[in-house]
Amino acid sequence: MIRLIKKILIFTIIIFFLILYFKKEYFFLKYKNIIVSYANYTGMLLNEVYVNKKIGSNVNNDNIIEVLSIDIGDPINSSSLNNIRKKVNVLPWVKDTKVFLRPFGKIDIVVLEHIPFGVLQYKNNHYLIDEDGFKFKAIKALDFPEIFRLFGNGATLSIKELPPLIQKLSQLNLEVEKIERVDLRRWNFFTKKGFLIKLPNINAINSIDYLYPLNSMDYNNLHSIDLRIENRISLKYNKDQ
Numbered sequence: 001m002i003r004l005i006k007k008i009l010i011f012t013i014i015i016f017f018l019i020l021y022f023k024k025e026y027f028f029l030k031y032k033n034i035i036v037s038y039a040n041y042t043g044m045l046l047n048e049v050y051v052n053k054k055i056g057s058n059v060n061n062d063n064i065i066e067v068l069s070i071d072i073g074d075p076i077n078s079s080s081l082n083n084i085r086k087k088v089n090v091l092p093w094v095k096d097t098k099v100f101l102r103p104f105g106k107i108d109i110v111v112l113e114h115i116p117f118g119v120l121q122y123k124n125n126h127y128l129i130d131e132d133g134f135k136f137k138a139i140k141a142l143d144f145p146e147i148f149r150l151f152g153n154g155a156t157l158s159i160k161e162l163p164p165l166i167q168k169l170s171q172l173n174l175e176v177e178k179i180e181r182v183d184l185r186r187w188n189f190f191t192k193k194g195f196l197i198k199l200p201n202i203n204a205i206n207s208i209d210y211l212y213p214l215n216s217m218d219y220n221n222l223h224s225i226d227l228r229i230e231n232r233i234s235l236k237y238n239k240d241q
Helices: 003-021 024-042 060-067 076-091 156-171 204-214
Strands: 046-054 093-100 106-113 118-122 124-131 135-139 150-152 175-183 186-191 196-198 222-226 232-239
Touching: 046 222, 060 076, 076 093, 076 106, 124 156, 150 156, 156 175, 156 186, 156 204
Parallel strands: 046 106, 118 150, 150 175, 196 222
Antiparallel strands: 093 106, 118 124, 124 135, 175 186, 186 196, 222 232
C-alpha cells in the first residue's frame, strides 16, 4: 500500500513538472497579470494623473504633464512623488505644489499659482511679482498693462506697505498706474488720472485721509499732490511748471 502511494506521489510530481514545463509561458503570464493587478490596486503603478488648480488659470495642464517625464504604467513611490513636486514647482506660474497618491495608481497634483501683484521695473527688465515681491516671471515691457509698475531702489523690500495704501486710494476712485520708492524711505504714487501723489515716510496711510475733501474736485491739469508735510496739502498744476 505504501509503495502504491509513493508511486502515485512520484507520478503526480512528474505530471506537475511536465505541465509546468510545457505551460510555463501561460503560468508566467498569469503570474504577471496578478502582480500588475495587485500593483494597480495598491497604487504601485501609474494609471492616471489629475491636475487640480486651486487658484488662477495660468498653469497649462499640457506643460505640467510634459515636465513630469512620467508615463502610464511607470512605478510610483514616495521618492518619485517628491520629484514630481519639484518638477512642477519649476514652472514660472507655480507657487507651490502638493502631490497625493490615490488608490488604483492615480496621482492627484494640487497646484497653487502665483497671484500677480505688480510689475517690477529694473533697468530694462520687467518681472511679474507677488505681494511678497517675489519675481516669478520675466515679461515684456507692454505685457499686463492693467497691473501697476513698481520701481525705485529697495521697492520690493517695503512692498508689504503697499496693499493698504492701494486699497485706500481705490476708495477715492484713484487707480494706481506706477509706484516709485524714493530714497528707501517713502512712496510716490502715479495715478491713472495723470497726477502724482507724494506720500510722507511716516504715517503714509493716515496722510491719505487728507484727500477725502478733494474727492469731488476737478483733477484736470493737476500735476501733483504733496502730502509729505503733516497737516498740509500742496497742489501743483501743470501750468505752474
